[in-house]
Amino acid sequence: MTTANPLLSDWNTPFEMPPFDLIKDAHFAPAFEQAFAETRAHIAAIAQNSDAPTYENTIDALEDPNSLMDRVAGVFSNISGADTNPTLEDLQRDLSPKWAALNSEITMNEALFARIETLYNARATLDLSAEQTRVLELYYQDFVRAGAKLRGADRARLKAIMQRLAELGTAFTQNLLADERDWFMQLAKSDLDGCPDFLCDAAAEAAKERQIEGYVITLSRSLIVPFLQFSPRRDLRQRAFTAWGMRGENGGDTDNRAHVSETLALRHERAQLLGFETFADFKLQPEMAGTPDRVRDLLMAVWHPAKAAADADAAVLTEMMAQDGIEGDLAPWDWRYYAEKRRSAEHDLDEAELKPYFQLDQMIAAQFDCATRLFGLEFRELDMPLYHKDARAWEVTRNGRHMAVFIGDYFARASKRSGAWCSRFRGQSALGGEQRPITVNVCNFAKAPSGQPSLLTFDDARTLFHEFGHALHSMLSDVTYGYISGTSVARDFVELPSQLYEHWLSVPEVLEKFARHAETDQPIPAELLSRLLAAENFDQGFATVEYCASALVDLAFHTETPPADPLQKQAEVLDRIGMPAAITMRHATPHFAHVFSGDGYSSGYYSYMWSEVMDADAFAAFQETGDAFDPDMAASLERNIYSAGGSQPADVLYKNFRGSLPKVDALLAGRGLA
Structure with a gap:
């Protein structure tokens, strides 16, 4: 198996793409076995180097551009999320604690950390570039936050916690997928x-x-x-x-409630082992927000006007329901139905009339065209094997230079987890030679019957642009070190490039060009377009309330004593903030994958709103020029945001682009809640 394993061979494919047509499920286990062994040997060689630590023999050595683990894990992680099966799910359960154990071995390797710490303490004397200094500081910070300074029983306990958290996150994800699939x-x-x-x-x-x-x-x-x-x-x-x-709340083998309870308890213990009062204090320390109080202040500043708007809307919808002869209170399964009827009445919008203008292929062309006008990128569709027949690939170039391969995987299927996301098979770096990224957008749009164009809602099209904004962040990355490339930035900054890119969907000239009727190929009528854009903030009270409620529950979970019953805690938080009865959390706890499938967005679901404060202000910079595609502003945006990765702290990156950080007023105005 090893000699015939394509994961262990050189990829002599165009753009060094994974040879998807040759990779079988059975190839992953032996490939990971070798990848684990090679990684351990590589780390041992760095840590045990008898030469005095230098940047080259320590940090550069850790930035291994030929890592087998990165290559194999990149393929496995993406396929197991977008096209899984029982074999891959079994392997995922087996691998998750092993990955956690390996990460702990690396970050708690005393000899390795001693070399990093020596360089960190002497960094002012090492004649480093600004990027090298930033990478060194991040390595030091991340090792300390991973437990590098713990000793004895505390170190052993943290290792055990991290392995168990990895198991719980995998189980949560697979349980959710099973409920959605079944x-x-x-x-x-x-x-x-x-x-x-x-x-x-x-x-x-x-x-x-x-x-x-x-x-x-x-x-x-x-x-x-x-x-x-x-x-x-x-x-x-x-x-x-x-x-x-x-x-995630149906009882039986796929119930996530016990997993959530144990996860919260272990996160709290992890934070306290590392010297923090709560997990939110630990998690937010390196983010732009910095503290739970700043997050809470933002969320509550938005919550109050959003709830007022939602309460007023609920009264209107309740009256509409009564006119239909339905007595009683407005229920969560009523809101969208009556809101759609109200939107149709007040804005003369009919989704059946709108949707033919939002063909998936046309919206893909629109997102590409905006990237061409802003950043000079060009896209050429490729004919090559991919991991699923519905996936598509494009080469991305600029002035003849290869920039990236972009993969789009757009349709819902039972083997794919829900939601939409951006990931990568390979990241950008330049250490030891230029390596350009392979980036993928995964969505869950409804697939049209064979021979018919797949149609999107306007919100679907917004999701498409959002994820492509993440992809641009990856594809335009231009740094030396993979550690800070692309989306490797503060969690509450990573949504800025994606949410900002959404704004170009609403630029009238974009829709006038690409919103074309699926049957007649006629452009969207100016009067219909005007009504569509006028209704963009319709029902924002509902949308903001369901989002803020989720973010506030997430924050409470991680700032207060870990609850024995997470759903009781959820109910207490919603009662405390006065959650409207006819609206539910966007993500209730047992299926809150952002927070419990891993700790990426734990204590961090607020990040979308934190970034939205910036994206409203950032797009205003283009509006102030009178040209949504102003070339000078676009060049500044690429230089300071899209290509810069994590080369500087997030607030510095934003100030370099805009001059100062914005206030929450921009967000409220953008949502029509001012």
Whole structure:
């Protein structure tokens, strides 16, 4: 297996792409076995080097551009998220604690840390570049935060905690995927009376994928949200919404509640071992926000006007429901249905009229065109093997220079976890030779029947632009060290490039060019476009409340005593802030993957809003020039944000672009809540 294993061979493929057509599930285990062994040998060679520590023999050596682990893990992690199966899930459960153990071995290697600390203490005398100094400081900080200064029982305990947290995160993710994969609601054509054709077509395609007669509503957001918007059947809306809200909370083997409770307890213990009062104090220390109090202040400054707007909207929707002869309170499965009716009435917008103008292929062309106009990038579609037949790839160039390979994987399927994300098979670096990135966007849009164009909602198109903003952050990266390349920045800064890029979708000239009718190829009428853009902030009270509630629960989980019953704590927090009864958290705790599938966004779900304060202000810089594609502003944006990675602290990067940090007023104005 080893000699025939493509993961262990040189990739003599165009752009050194993974040879997806040759990689089989059985190749991963032996490849990881060798990767673990090579990584341990490489670290031992650095740590045990008898020469005095230098930047080259320590930091540069750690930045191994030929790491087998990076190569194998890059392929496995992406495929196991986007096209998993029981074999890969078993291996993922086996690997997660081993990865955690290896990371602990590295960061708690006393000899290795001693070399880093020696360089760190002498950094002012080493004649380092600004980037080298930044990388050294981050290595030192990250090793300390990973327990490098712990000794004895504390060190052993932290290792055990990290391994167990890795197991819990993997189990959480797989349980959530199982619940999403296994539930569906089979419908007859009459059950979809009153629903637009695009929803019926998507439901038919979902049934076909599952080899079921008729129509199916699944828990994919691209199916369930339009069903909740358009179905006049309140009983079916309630059934679907309840299943959506109960993911991870259904009892049995896929229930996540015990995992959440144990995760919170272990995170708290981890933070205290490292000298912090709470996990939020630990987690926020290196972020822009810095402290839980600053996060809470931001969220509450937005919460109060958002809740007021949502309460006012709820009164209107309740009256609409009463006019339909339905007594009682507005329920969560009613909100989207009556909000859509209200949007249609007040803004004369019909989703069935709008959606044909948002073809997936046209919106992909739009995101590429904006990148061409802003950054001079060009895109050429490639014909090569990928990990799934629905995935597509493009070479990205600028002035003839290869910049990246971009992969787009856009359609929902049972083997893919929910949501949308950007990842990479390979990151950018220049140490030891230029290495350009292979970046992937993964979405979960509803797939149209064969022969028909796949249509997006305007929100779907926004998601497409959002994830491509992350991809640009990776593809435009221009630093020496992979440790700080692309999206390797503060968590509450990483959403700035993605959320900022969303703004170009709403530029009228972009939509006038690319929003073309799927059947007639006519551009979106100016009057319809005007109504669409006028309604952009419609229902922002609802959207902001469901988001802020999730962020506030996340913060409470990690600033207060770990709860024995996380759902009781969730209820207490929502009661404390006065959560409207007809709105639920965007991500209830048992399916809050941002926070519990790993600790990437733990104590950090606020990050989207923190970044939104900046993205509103950053796009205003273009608006002030009178040109959304102003070349000088675009050059500054690339230089200071998109290409800079983590080469400077996030606040410095932003100030270099804009001159100063913005206040929350920009966000409130952008959401229509000022």
